[in-house]
Structure formats: C-alpha cells, structure tokens
Amino acid sequence: MKTNILYFPLLVLLSAVSLCGCSNDDEPVATATDGTTLTVTARADGFASTDGTAHTGTPQTRASESGYTTTFVKGDQIGVFAVRDGSVITGCQNMPLTYNGTSWSGSAPVYKYADATYFAYYPYTDGMNNKTSVDEIVTAFNATVTAATDQSTYAKYTACDLMTATAESPISGTSLSFSFTHKMSLIEISLPVQKYKTTDNADAYEYSAPVLGATFSLAPSSGSGATTIKPCPMGNGIYRYIVPVGTSGATVSGAFDTADGKTIEYSKNSLSLSAGNYKRLNVTYNGATSTPTVRTLTVGDFFYSDGSICPGDASNPPKEGCIGIVYWLGDIKGDNYTLLDSQFPSGTHGLVVSLWDMPAPDNPSSTTMKWTYGGYEYVNTWLGSATWSGTVSRPGSFTSIQVADKMQGYANTVALEEYNKYVENPSYSKNQNLRVKPVKGLSAFQTAHPAPVSSSGWYWPSVCELKQVCWGQGNSSGVSGKSMLNPKITKVGGTTFGNDYYWPSTENSTNSGRYAWLVIFSDGTVGYVGGYKYSYAYRVRPLLAF
Missing domain, CATH: 2.60.40 (Immunoglobulin-like)
Structure with a gap:
C-alpha cells in the first residue's frame, strides 16, 4: 500500500x-403467534482492517473487546424487533434482552411470528421504539455519534459502537440467531x-x-x-x-x-x-x-486512568490522570469465586488503592458514612440462598461475606449490590434502612475517577485487603503501608491517610448482624468493637485490581 x-x-x-479499518407510515399492528418462544443467540464480528493487515501490540481490554474482536459479556443489552409486511409487530418492538454470560433473556419472551423478519441492534436504547428498520436505527445513531465528542470512558465509547443483525424469515425451529456487524468506523x-x-x-x-x-x-x-x-x-x-x-x-x-x-x-x-x-x-x-x-512492577508505583504506570521512584510523577498507588502485588482471582475469571484469565497482577476516600452517596460533601442507612441484619443469611436479580449469577461456592482472610472485596461488592436490589424490591417489603450505603456511592466515584478498561473497576475492599493498605504487603500489623503511601499520594495531589477508622466490605458474625469489621489507621488495629453498621460513620477507600 x-x-x-x-x-x-x-x-x-x-x-x-x-x-485500517462501521420508512413506513403504517401504524404497527398486532400479529398472531402460536405461542412458540424463540431462544435467542448472538455473536459479533470484530472491526476489520481495510488493508487486511493484522496488527500486534493491541491494547489489553475487557473481555468484550480483545484486540479488534468483539464478544458479548454479562450485562450487555440488545434491542429486538419483528417486522411483517413492513410493519413492526407490537409484541416484539424494541424488546430489550440482557446477556447473563450464557444466554439472552428479557422481561417477556420473544415469540415466533409467521412470515416475520427479525432484526436487532446493540447497544440498546429506549429511544429506538419508533424505528421500523435497521436503516432507521443507523440514521439515528449517526446523529448521536457525530455529536459524541467525549468518548473518554469505556461506557461512552461502547455507547457509540452500533452493531446490527438481521434474521431472515422464515425462522425454522425455535432458535433465533443473530450475527452482529459493526455499523460505525x-x-x-x-x-x-x-x-x-x-x-x-x-x-x-x-x-x-x-x-x-x-x-x-x-x-x-x-x-x-x-x-x-x-x-x-x-x-x-x-x-x-x-x-x-x-x-x-x-x-x-x-x-x-x-x-x-x-x-x-x-x-x-x-x-x-x-x-x-x-x-x-x-x-x-x-x-x-x-x-x-524490562522492569518488574513495584509496590508504590503510580497508577493512571488509562492503565499506564509510572515508576514509584519518579521524582516528579505526572499528576494528570493519576488515580491511585499500587500497594499490593499478586493474584486475587482465586479469592473471588470465578467472578474475575473472564476478565483476568491469567490472573491479576496487583491491587491499586485510590487517591481519595469515597464521598457519601447521600451527602457528597462528606467522606464518612455508616455501613447501612440505619438498620441491620445478617447480609450473610440472605447470601447463602440468594438468587441474584442482576446480570451476574452467584457462584455456588460464594456463600459468605464474613470471610476475613481472603482478598474477596470484589465479590463482596457484587454481592452487596445485589443485596441492595433485593432490599429495594417492593415485593419483599424490606426496611430501606437496611441498604448498604458504601456500594451506593461506587457508581458516582467511578464517574468522577474513571478506572481503566483493563482493570476490575473500583470496588469496596474486604478487611483482608484493607488491612494490607495500612500494614503494607507482607506485614501482620502496624502502619508501614500507610507510611509508604502518604508521601506518594501527596506527590500526585490525593488525600493522605490520617488516623481515621475505615469500613471494609466484610460483615462480622457477632450479635445478629449488627457489626462489620474495622481497620483503624492510627495504629493498624483490626476489629469490630465500635463497628455498629447503623450507628457510626467511618471512611471508605476504594480499590481496583489490574
């Protein structure tokens, strides 16, 4: 070339x-179905080079995007339409289906309609309800993507990456298979x-x-x-x-x-x-x-929002984009009950502690918060038999957030997010004060301090992970970790650790669910005395794995 x-x-x-290298004026009408439901499957083609060149040195990204290959992951949503004689069938009009890692499902089944053509698109948006064809969806996304000058986070970037697929009639059997292609560049x-x-x-x-x-x-x-x-x-x-x-x-x-x-x-x-x-x-x-x-990773390295790392001995590390400090090296995949396996098939390399405490979700000017909104019960009791309502299935081996000797903060965070959904579901008539407050603030924290696409994203550390922040890797007590971190945090403009109490995501098994563990950063004490979930406001410092 x-x-x-x-x-x-x-x-x-x-x-x-x-x-290298992306109408009809009739009103929608109802169309009869014999009640046969369709099982939806989907695959996605990757972006292709215009000259056919295969490129190396591609970025390390989430499982949904490895190099230039695109695959669907848990939580992805597609919109499905059925059309016959130029009109959208009302029973299958922009129907959202969510992927749970194995299969696609929605609030209602996708039915088989005689002589219907099905089409689908990703990412789902309820603004497509009035569309009747793939071309109309592409036109709408063209306008959206043209105006989307900020694609600086993975969520904003993938929101622009329109893919569509069509399944031509007649549909044989009960399988509806979509092969998605990128419609943008x-x-x-x-x-x-x-x-x-x-x-x-x-x-x-x-x-x-x-x-x-x-x-x-x-x-x-x-x-x-x-x-x-x-x-x-x-x-x-x-x-x-x-x-x-x-x-x-x-x-x-x-x-x-x-x-x-x-x-x-x-x-x-x-x-x-x-x-x-x-x-x-x-x-x-x-x-x-x-x-x-050739350089080994080192505790004390500076970590950035794009996944880059500045050596910890740099005299003047860049402040721009710095979000945390590497404080522990090793693999935590095995401690998180398969929940990190798809993202880190070869294991994690280490943990990063944020430069900042997390603001309270109901009072952003405060960086202290209670463990719950004011009530208490054993979350552990719920977890033992819970069926999660979200896009992640609970591994059968994950039955306790009271484990104090595992680096399982990621799993704890996912479980507590699901617990909050359970409490908030009106079907269960739960006291809303039982909701766990710190996990409610993680979304806003992620927006304010985006984590790289190659990381786990921010989560609430377990007591095992949090005490290592204070003690330092390899130590069994004290404040050596805090003493190492504070000068580095100061260099890049973060908030240093004082003598405060910090909440981990680990529940304590004492007294009917009233307690959670604590790490006291004045001397590294770990305990639960004073750890009343509903009474005391302490600090929360998020972590991420990379």
Missing part, C-alpha cells in the same frame, strides 16, 4: 502504517510512550508510562471545522474513537508532550472510513523509544 510520510518541526513523523491512534515488560518471557505483563498532555481533534474535511475530541484510552498509548460511516476526507490531528519537555504535533488527513473497518495511525518521531524496558 502507499505510505504517506509527513514532516513537522522537531522531526515529527506520522506514519499511516496500516490505515473506528479510528485508532497509537502514540509513542515508554513501554515496559515485567520479564523477557513471551507471556510477560506489558505496560507503559503515562502519555503526557495528549490532545486530539477531528475535522470532517481537510482544514475545516476541527472539533476537540476525547477518545477512549485503551492503554499502552493507544486511543480509540468511534465515528459515523461516510466521514470521508477526515483529518485527525493532535499533540502530546515528551518526558524531556518537548511538544510533538501530528496530523493525518484524507482518511476514508467505511462500516466495520478501523484505521490505525501510528505516530512516531526521531528519538522515540521503541523497545520495551
């Missing part, structure tokens, strides 16, 4: 290596950063230093109407941005800073974008580092 090489001040080179920008790997082995963990001062813009045609955009950071200096098909002649440009204080500018124009294809722009410049440096 032809390669375009552009020269800029400071000997900037942008190499477009692998420019993808721009991928790879910026040069210092890369590391933990060993020389082929399976070594690879990570990068943070990108400094990165800015991005997109113009629909060369030299006109450039708009500032916020792409989704995928890690290792790679950024992704979904655009509508037909953005022909687009110009991508931007800048970033080098570690020695230089500003590098780049630009590439005349991009041709087609549905289901991606374009990768590899930016480089004279002096850019291309070979990863």
Whole structure:
C-alpha cells in the first residue's frame, strides 16, 4: 500500500502504517403467534482492517473487546424487533434482552411470528421504539455519534459502537440467531510512550508510562471545522474513537508532550472510513523509544486512568490522570469465586488503592458514612440462598461475606449490590434502612475517577485487603503501608491517610448482624468493637485490581 510520510518541526513523523479499518407510515399492528418462544443467540464480528493487515501490540481490554474482536459479556443489552409486511409487530418492538454470560433473556419472551423478519441492534436504547428498520436505527445513531465528542470512558465509547443483525424469515425451529456487524468506523491512534515488560518471557505483563498532555481533534474535511475530541484510552498509548460511516476526507490531528519537555504535533488527513473497518495511525518521531524496558512492577508505583504506570521512584510523577498507588502485588482471582475469571484469565497482577476516600452517596460533601442507612441484619443469611436479580449469577461456592482472610472485596461488592436490589424490591417489603450505603456511592466515584478498561473497576475492599493498605504487603500489623503511601499520594495531589477508622466490605458474625469489621489507621488495629453498621460513620477507600 502507499505510505504517506509527513514532516513537522522537531522531526515529527506520522506514519499511516496500516490505515485500517462501521420508512413506513403504517401504524404497527398486532400479529398472531402460536405461542412458540424463540431462544435467542448472538455473536459479533470484530472491526476489520481495510488493508487486511493484522496488527500486534493491541491494547489489553475487557473481555468484550480483545484486540479488534468483539464478544458479548454479562450485562450487555440488545434491542429486538419483528417486522411483517413492513410493519413492526407490537409484541416484539424494541424488546430489550440482557446477556447473563450464557444466554439472552428479557422481561417477556420473544415469540415466533409467521412470515416475520427479525432484526436487532446493540447497544440498546429506549429511544429506538419508533424505528421500523435497521436503516432507521443507523440514521439515528449517526446523529448521536457525530455529536459524541467525549468518548473518554469505556461506557461512552461502547455507547457509540452500533452493531446490527438481521434474521431472515422464515425462522425454522425455535432458535433465533443473530450475527452482529459493526455499523460505525473506528479510528485508532497509537502514540509513542515508554513501554515496559515485567520479564523477557513471551507471556510477560506489558505496560507503559503515562502519555503526557495528549490532545486530539477531528475535522470532517481537510482544514475545516476541527472539533476537540476525547477518545477512549485503551492503554499502552493507544486511543480509540468511534465515528459515523461516510466521514470521508477526515483529518485527525493532535499533540502530546515528551518526558524531556518537548511538544510533538501530528496530523493525518484524507482518511476514508467505511462500516466495520478501523484505521490505525501510528505516530512516531526521531528519538522515540521503541523497545520495551524490562522492569518488574513495584509496590508504590503510580497508577493512571488509562492503565499506564509510572515508576514509584519518579521524582516528579505526572499528576494528570493519576488515580491511585499500587500497594499490593499478586493474584486475587482465586479469592473471588470465578467472578474475575473472564476478565483476568491469567490472573491479576496487583491491587491499586485510590487517591481519595469515597464521598457519601447521600451527602457528597462528606467522606464518612455508616455501613447501612440505619438498620441491620445478617447480609450473610440472605447470601447463602440468594438468587441474584442482576446480570451476574452467584457462584455456588460464594456463600459468605464474613470471610476475613481472603482478598474477596470484589465479590463482596457484587454481592452487596445485589443485596441492595433485593432490599429495594417492593415485593419483599424490606426496611430501606437496611441498604448498604458504601456500594451506593461506587457508581458516582467511578464517574468522577474513571478506572481503566483493563482493570476490575473500583470496588469496596474486604478487611483482608484493607488491612494490607495500612500494614503494607507482607506485614501482620502496624502502619508501614500507610507510611509508604502518604508521601506518594501527596506527590500526585490525593488525600493522605490520617488516623481515621475505615469500613471494609466484610460483615462480622457477632450479635445478629449488627457489626462489620474495622481497620483503624492510627495504629493498624483490626476489629469490630465500635463497628455498629447503623450507628457510626467511618471512611471508605476504594480499590481496583489490574
């Protein structure tokens, strides 16, 4: 293929290596069905390169996106329509189906209608209720994606990634199978950063230093109407941005800073974008580092919102994008009852403690909160026989949030979120003061301090994980961990640990469910005396696994 090489001040080179690669006026009428229900299955094609080149060095992302391959994961939602004679069937009009990791289901079954054509799309939105065809859905998403200049979180990015599928009639048997294809285009920008790997082995963990001062813009045609955009950071200096098909002649440009204080500018124009294809722009410049440096992860490393890591001995670590400090190294997958297995098939590498305490969900100006809203009972009793109402199935081996010697805060958090849904369900007539308060604040915390797509996301630590924050890895008491963390937190502008009490997500088995465990950061004491769930307000510091 032809390669375009552009020269800029400071000997900037942008190499477009692998420019690769996304009505009817009748009122809907009811259509008879014999009551046969359909089992829905779905698969998704990935983005393809326009020149057929297979790319390496792809970002480490969630299970829903490995390199350029797309797969559905628990919690994903599709919308399903049935159409006959040009009219949408009222019993199957934008029907939301949710994936639980194994199968798709909704609040009502999908019925088999004679001579009907079925189509579906992802991601589901209730704004599509009046659509009658795939083309109408694509048109609506084109307008939405054009206006979506902020795709800086994985949720915002995937909300733009429209996929559709059609199952032609007649439908044989009871299986309704959808094969989804991307209807938008993808721009991928790879910026040069210092890369590391933990060993020389082929399976070594690879990570990068943070990108400094990165800015991005997109113009629909060369030299006109450039708009500032916020792409989704995928890690290792790679950024992704979904655009509508037909953005022909687009110009991508931007800048970033080098570690020695230089500003590098780049630009590439005349991009041709087609549905289901991606374009990768590899930016480089004279002096850019291309070979990863072998460096083991270290307790005290600085952790960033794009998954990058700055060595803990850096004298002036970047503040921009820093969200936490690596405080423990190891694999917690086995302590979380398979709930982390799909995301970390080879295990986790470590834990990061947030730079900030979590604000109370009912009073954002306060960083202390009760364990519950004012009531108490054994959550553990509920967990032993609970059927979760959400998109995650409870592993049969997970029966206790009172375990004090496991790094199972992720599992505890998922369970307590499900417990809150149970309490809030009017069918059970539960006292609303029984709701567990800290898990109610995690969503807002994630929005304020986005965690990288390659991580577990923020969760509420177990007592085993929290005491290691205070004690330090390998210690059995004291405040060595706190003493190591505070100077590093100060360097990047976070909130240091004082002599406060901190709640973990671990319930205590004492006295009819009244107690939860505590970690006291003045001296590292771990106990439950004073841990009345409903009476005392203490602090909560989230963690994430990577």
